[in-house]
Amino acid sequence: MNLALKDAIHSPTRFALTAFGVAFLMTAMIGMTGLYRGVVEDALLIIERIDADLWVVQGERAGPFAEGSAVAPDMDRRVEGVPGVADVRRFTQFTQQFAFDGATRRATLTGVDVPRDDGHWLPLTAGRWLHAGRYEAIADASTGLHVGDRVRLGLDDYDIVGLTRHMVDSAGDGLMFVSINDATAIAQRRTSEEVHLARATHGELAASPDGSSVAQESKIAAVLVRLDPAADPAQVIAAMERWGDVRVLTTAQQRDLMLNARLWKLRLQILAFTGLILIITAIVVSLIIYTMTIEKLHEIALLKLMGARESVVAGMIGQQAGMIGLAGFALSLLIARLVFPLFPRRVVMDPPDLAALGLALALICAVAAWVGIARASKVSAREVLS
Template sequence: MNLGFKDIRHNLGRFLMTAAGVAFLVTASVGMIGLYRGIVEDALLIIDRIGADLWVVQGGRSGPFSESSAISSDMDRRVEGIAGVANVRRFVQVSQQFAFGDRQLRASITGLDYPKDRGEWVPLTAGRHLANGHFEAIADPSIGLGLGDRVRLGQDDYTIVGMTRGMVDMGGDGLLFVTVNDAMAIAQRRTSEEVLLARNARGQSVEAASGSSVQQDSKIAATLVTLNPAANEKAVRAAIMVWGDANVLSKADQENLLLNQRLWRLRVQILAFTAVLLIVMAIVISLIIYMLTMEKRHQIAMLKLIGARNSVIIGMIAEQSYLIGAGGLLLGFALSKLLFPFFPRRVVMDTLDLGMLALAMAIICGFASLLGISRALKVRAQEVLS
């Protein structure tokens, strides 16, 4: 006879309510971990997919994702002349808020160095890649635009010729791909008052005083370098670094800057919240198992009176604890699958993370049952007469 199952059937309502409560805690834990994974995936999206071996950014900086970067407009032509370089592309990315109909939309405008880069690395769900040097765009649906829409950016109208999905920046803003020249034109748009003030201040600019090689209005954030298979990466880096106005970062460098510097506090905060949820989960299961054990003192005393071994009683209580944990875990995973696709930010449910959470749940259930087991072993057979 399986005493654990029989007792759960006797208290089915309480078991279901407890499993539901645990399930919501599991869902919250999966959501916290999945949200962090989603933010990391969004942050590394461009770095992973754009296919650059090296990023040439502003000297003394670690841009363009961890901090701002602006390089000279001829940096790509300078890099092209280095032995071992197969291809170079300019990179621009600026956040922009704009009107579309009666709505205010926001996007992260990303420049593709047309015609070298037509956006073939961007996965399309509809439409086509860029086929003209101006006034065409590929959009993520999270922006609020659709295929064929015409939107005013800067001083020009752009037609959405392609649609992608899941292409967002670290902040969750959808990516809007245009050519590099169009992106710079959009970013450099100024009001007439700004132009007038700039003319009045001409001759007194900080740019002239500082002797910087980078124009103050330069919007090119980086030059993307693809190396020949036989190229010496260290030699290419050294050749660029001697210029003094450029810094060179590899793909691994960019990932390290994002994960271990910019996102480090977020990681610690999410892990702390997840730990709190697991502690609350342990307390809830412990209290429920203890209450169920207290209600069964008479039955436990009867079992001891008829000669049942302690292992039978321990197995019953531990089985109830693990059944509550397993029920809450399965229901929590199901709720996560159902709810998280509707969240405004990407929630990534990694198989390894779910496995680690299941292992943590097993440990929690084991410790939670100890409180009930400790109380059950103190019950004496004589209590059946009370």
């Protein structure tokens, strides 16, 4: 006599609802951990892909991702002269709203230092990399743009020559890549009202090189450095930081700043919610197993009257908890794979995370089984006669 199979066969609706309840709780946990993994991957996309050994940013700043940064426009020429430097590129990134097809859209513009860098590190799904020095752009598919579209950014029109997929920033905005000169021009655009206010405050200002009557600060956020294979990074960093107006960060430091500064609160919040759902799941599964055990006290007493050992009863209850946990976890994986691709943000389901959540569910089922076994152990064989 197998109580677990008997209960599942004779009460399939209750078993299915129980399994689905556990599955939805597990799906929520998989979704939160996967959302965090997706945010981390999105935030580190540029840092991981752009192939830089060092980031030269504004002095006493942790930019350009953790906080704002602006370096001198000619900083790349200064960095080029440092012994051990093999290659330099200018970098900037900022959020921009633009109108297209009658709607206002939002993207994070990233400056690519053409011709030193044509964007070959971008995973294109269509089109080509940046060839011309001006008025070309590569956009992520999440922006809703396609190859051949023309979009107005700042005061100029840009042709979309390439498409990427899953290239977004930590906020979920799609990335758009233009040349560094185009990015600087777009960032320096001022409205007529801004010009008027600036003149009213500071008087007539001399025209800047880009034609604006407002004096502009540098829009270059950082200079990316690739080192010679034989160079000592510590010596190169020390040589540049002696200038006093820059800070030099390694790629590992940029990654650490992103994870432990900008995303730290998000990590704690997701961990807290995941822990809360784990506790709720433990309570729900324990109550379910306990209720099922209460309903079968007569059968348990009959088994004991027939001479069944405690281990037999314990095995049956444990099997029931295991069936519920296994069915719930399998359903949660199915639901996750069907639903998460529809989410606006990327949800990454890493096998190690799934294994950890599966282990957590197994421990929850073990605790729930222990609750049921503890109640069943108090049943006496004489209760079958009551």
